[in-house]
Amino acid sequence: MNIQTVSFQGLSFINVQKPTDFEIKYLKNTYYFNPLNLDDYMHRTQIPKIENHKKYELIVLRFPLFSETVPENSHQYGVHLPTLNVPGKKKRLVSSYVNFFVSKEYVIVLHAGELPQIDHIFSLCQKTLHNRTEYMSQGSAFLVYKIIDALVDDCFPTLNELTSTIDLIDKELEGRQSQKTLEEISTTRRNLVVFHTMIKPILPLLKELEDGKHEDFNGRLQPFWGNVLDHIQKIWDRVEDNRELIEGISDSNESLLMTQTNLTIRVLTVITVIILPLQVLGGFYGMNVEGLPFTKGPWTFEIHIGMILAVAIPLIIFFKIKRWF
Known part of the structure; x- marks a missing residue:
């Protein structure tokens, strides 16, 4: 069973990686979760949201990762995309969902095992008392904050790679154009659009947390959510800047290609x-x-x-x- 648990001071951190029907049935029977919440995860029909239930709170978020194929439990625009085996295919940005089931007694995290920060934090809590004290001694809401903060910060390396790719494309266009450069422009434009659609629904959710609209996650944690919102806003701004930059590069490249084509036709x-x-x-x-x-x-x-x-x-x-x- 793909369910790992670490407990400290009455709080259980339960890590459910790549859940199957067996794990889903176990969670349903043990914690009495709304079956629709679990079915949505399994059938990949979710949108980022925060839901309040009698016995627990549900937070659904999605985060980006690079993949040369579409991972089994990744989602784009809420629709599962088939895996295409294309030789020499560039890295594509896909998204992976994370579901947090939160109460005072537990934090249950469902994920596809593609986001290393979740397993890293769980491993830290397993290893030492000091780490359990740092992450789990201040309650379930604080543990959720720490995980989400780590996942948001882990978006920066992905964004940095996209920025580096754009810089490389710009340098390549100064020299001789090639089919590889055109493919990189197309892939990077697509990746930035996907990144944009991932970040957009997270912004209002974090704004709600910062404004104190969810009591169980607020109180003394309210300024902490403001810090996460600040990070995600920086990511949003950089994504917007990179989109404008790659669009400008693409337009310049198309103009150059048009000029070369016109010159050839003229000759x-x-x-x-x-x-x-x-x-x-x-x-x-x-x-x-x-x-x-x-x-x-x-x-x-x-x-x-x-x-x-x-x-x-x-x-x-x-x-x-x-x-x-």
């Missing part, structure tokens, strides 16, 4: 205009028709070459004056 057009009259001339003299001028005589070939040059050279000079190539 091909000039070549076509020069060759067209020569083709017409060649077509006339290629016909087996009597009476065409300059078809007989010792200088026939030279005359034909001169006629071709007489048509081509003025066109080339004209296009050069116009700076069309």
